[in-house]
Amino acid sequence: MRVVIVIHEGFQLLDMAGPADVFATASLFRRDAYDVEVVAPAKGPVRASGGLTTTVEHSLGSLTGEIDTLMVAGGLAVPQVRQDGAVIEGLVRLAARARRVASVCSGALLLAEAGLLDGRRATTHWLAAKELAERHPDVDVDADPIYIKDGDIWTSAGVTAGIDLALALVAEDLGHEVARDVARGLVVYLHRPGGQSQFSTPMAIAAPSREPLRDLLVFIDANPAEDLSVPALAGRAGMSERHFSRVFTEQSGGLSPGRYVERSRADAARRLLEATDHPLDTVARLTGLGVPETLYRVFRRHWRVSPGDYRRRFHSRRSSF
Incomplete structure (x- = not known):
């Protein structure tokens, strides 16, 4: 060709x-x-x-x-x-x-x-x-x-x-x-579906100017299965819920805490589907999405492909070059 x-x-x-x-x-x-x-x-x-x-x-x-x-x-x-x-x-x-x-x-x-x-x-x-x-x-x-x-x-x-x-x-x-x-x-990243965003979740927003919020984003991305509700995150940031939601949205360029958490969990699910053989219910549990139905819905919304189809296309298998 x-x-x-x-x-x-x-x-x-x-x-x-x-x-x-x-x-x-x-x-x-x-x-x-x-x-x-x-x-x-x-x-x-x-x-x-x-x-x-x-x-x-x-x-x-x-x-x-x-x-x-x-x-x-x-x-x-x-x-x-x-x-x-x-x-x-x-x-x-x-x-x-x-x-x-x-x-x-x-x-x-x-x-x-x-x-x-x-x-x-x-x-x-x-x-x-x-x-x-x-x-x-x-x-x-x-x-x-x-x-x-x-x-x-x-x-x-x-x-x-x-x-x-x-x-x-x-x-x-x-x-x-x-x-x-x-x-x-x-030795490049396994080929990504075209519908995937140009940005990973952390790249999608500007770094917050407040250090507590920067640390909080790191925590969210590293711990998708934790309680990442607004009350829990506000408490970790030392703010009232209302103040936290307003500041987070302002600092993230309009992305609400809930929206950021969902995107971060979808990103974590994508990585598990590529790198592990975990069944979908385990992927959902490990990423804080709870059940396969929620995993499917969130994954489709963010990556525009089903979790099963994504794994079939992009799951990494051991191979020598």
């Missing part, structure tokens, strides 16, 4: 290198499954935003033949690159010859400029999501997921999410077992 990754001056190096290594590693498990090519507006050296240089052998205009997967890298220079009509026209031409098209990070803005995301649901780095939505109102922008598949168009969130996207493409092509083997081979 021919994979063409498009880069440009100022591209994010990991947007290219992460997916390229995923496809290359997959070819170790399924011999020669992928043939990866890197192209740019002009052949020769292309400087990444971090200062390293990649030398490409083919330009956008010189590439011929059919393409299985066309993938576009993002980077800080995307606002300048999208003004280059030759680049956008080149993407349109290549996309017409590709079975599927994908973007990593702010590369979605280049796909949108080429009209390839019109009428589609798409994601991008959360910092670029507002710009994508405002500049391209015909695109249904969802800034939360790690990656989104809409028909033959795939888009992903920022930087390392490109690895998740590439693993999802490998899973679609070669099966989930191969994708898991690739993840283990690269």
